[in-house]
Amino acid sequence: MNAPTDVQIIEKNGQPEYAVIPYEDYIALLHSQNSNEFIPHEVVELSLSTGGNMIAAWRKFKTISQTELADKLGISQSAVAQMERPGYNPRSDTLKRIAIALDISPEQLF
Structure with missing residues (x-):
């Protein structure tokens, strides 16, 4: 069209x-x-329940533990926990790494 x-x-x-x-x-x-441009309703609901943190919402939606995500990123579980705090503002290269680990596009983390 x-x-x-x-x-x-x-x-x-x-x-x-x-x-x-x-x-x-x-x-x-x-x-x-393009399905990588959209955010499932469940992720939006999870985001609201996590204080607006899309990293935590996507991780929970994908049923990945903080430890598993940390392993994929090569960081500690406590670093992931810090990323999932409300107000966390990651650098763009960090967002890209997280997106790759979660198998989503970086735009879906906004």
């Missing part, structure tokens, strides 16, 4: 609320999506 086709805009209170597209276009959009 290169350009919008038959799009129906449904308004609520004078503002656009929904865009309805043909089913074929919807299917094409689904198949064009």
Whole structure:
């Protein structure tokens, strides 16, 4: 799908609320999506329960222990625990290493 086709805009209170597209276009959009660009709902819920820490959320979603993640990263379990604290702000190279260890894209850690 290169350009919008038959799009129906449904308004609520004078503002656009929904865009309805043909089913074929919807299917094409689904198949064009890169699954590494999305975050599963379960990860979002886990993130909320961990104070917003996506590293902890993804680790728990993937059922990996802190020790296992530490081994993959070549660091200590206590270093992983520090990374999972709310407010932790890793460097981009650290995010890349964590993403590789969790088999996700770095963008999914934001």
